[in-house]
Amino acid sequence: MSTRNGVSVDDGVREMLLLMPRLVGRAKRIRVPAALASFTLAPRHLTLLSLLLLDGEMPVSELAKRLEVAPATVSLMVGDLNRQGILDRREDTADRRRIIVSIAARHRAAIDDWLAVGATAWRHALRPLSPAERRTFLDTLRRYEEGVEGSLSKE
Structure with a gap:
């Protein structure tokens, strides 16, 4: 109705x-590009790779904040992807305690091609909306996620 x-x-x-x-x-x-098919990539890696692709290199602490997970969780993911050669990590020259993470140059194009499908589709969906409508849409999806998570935690 x-x-x-x-x-x-x-x-x-x-x-x-x-x-x-x-x-x-x-x-x-x-489809995962052939250049990435031999790697062990899980769904949790996709968001991390997307952030690095869209926003560039950043410290582990910032990745954790944006992914809404503990820094230790991001450190484990970064370590795994670094061992596979997908990510590069280096000490921050301004603060040697901070680790800066970036996508390895040799895999950047393949990751970009792979993740561009979703990013392009989201741009197509969000572009016609006003900023306030985008906020409403994103808030709605977040409330849905919270509702599902709340229901699952009661089981």
């Missing part, structure tokens, strides 16, 4: 229940 400003909550739920599995299924079908 439509409402004055769009769709009812129940109609929105129905539409999202149909749409979400298709979105996830399509995202899973994005």
